Amino acid sequence: MNEKEISEIRRRFRPEKSNISRIRGCYVNEQREIVSEFSQSLALMPQEESEELLAILKKTLSGTVGKNLIDIEFATRQVLEGEEHKLLMALRDSSLDDENAVHEFYGRVIETLNMEGNYLILLACDKYDVPYYAKDGEKQEDSSEVFSYFLCSICPVKLTKPALGYYACENIFRNITADWVVSAPELGFLFPAFDDRSANIYNAVYYSRNLAENHEEFVDTVFKSEIPMPAAVQKETFQSILGDTLADDCSYDVMQAVHGQLSEMIEEHKTNKVEEPLVISKKTVKSVLESCGVPEARVTSFEEKYDAEFGADTQISPRNLIDAKQFELRTPDVTIRVNPERSDLIETRMINGAKYILIRADEGVEVNGVNIHISE
Structure with a gap:
């Protein structure tokens, strides 16, 4: 999914836009035990609470594509035979009403997710009447299709600190006791992906708040698919490769050129409003190094190290390698x-x-x- 498609789904998480009728999930303690399960109707909740729940779910589609939001791709064989894909389809097709599928999903997550403290597993299903746009960009009344999907959010639950509070109605100060509060999602996903404004059951979109941690064990359990190394690790690895392979030829001018040319690519991509995410290959960096006069032996060493760390054909977002600002x-x-x-x-x-x-x-x-x- 590109940024435009993600933004279109994000806008769904408002009471007047969403077809989400209820939120279901479970509360897990430090011992990996389910303390309670719940299924709450948004229509029967106070407006402030329903809006807060939708806002929490919405954060699972926040951040930068390629950094916080990562495409997960299923192999054809997984879609046809894989148990993990069948489970996701059962959750989606039943609108989260298949109790066996829901509890199997809870069990898989709890068994493998490495997260300290208490947390919530939140699930919500939505059906989106995708509007059709004419060639002139005008929105038509009839929708082109119904995009049925569900969103999963894993939210830490943390204990607040006691504090002194002012109660205006009584005009007094007194202690506010500590309480358990739901934090923003640490990770989650949307399935299926919304590609070309249509359902793509061969893909999911995975979210990780922490750029240095992608919870690989969760991805392996839920999707049985590989995930790129975290964005922060990509940056550290790239910096290490440059430093180790260029050695004495890693000068200020070289680093200035690498940063400058990658920044130009990012800015040009933004200016041209290209929908597809920007990625580069090792050949891109190779050409920059060659233009700086880096000896051929050093450039060859860089290519070999890149292949060993990232993979020969791996493409990376330049936003993960430098801070353009x-x-x-x-x-x-x-x-x-x-x-x-x-x-x-x-x-x-x-x-x-x-x-x-x-x-x-x-x-x-x-x-x-x-x-x-x-x-x-």
């Missing part, structure tokens, strides 16, 4: 953050045998908020 230099004692568009203000130089990072500072220099003058 920030350019950073760091020493053990000093960290310098630069506007990426002005990385030309910095250079590295050897002076009298010592290594220096030089920053051109023509005007507007402050120290602890005070303007200073730099004299000759």
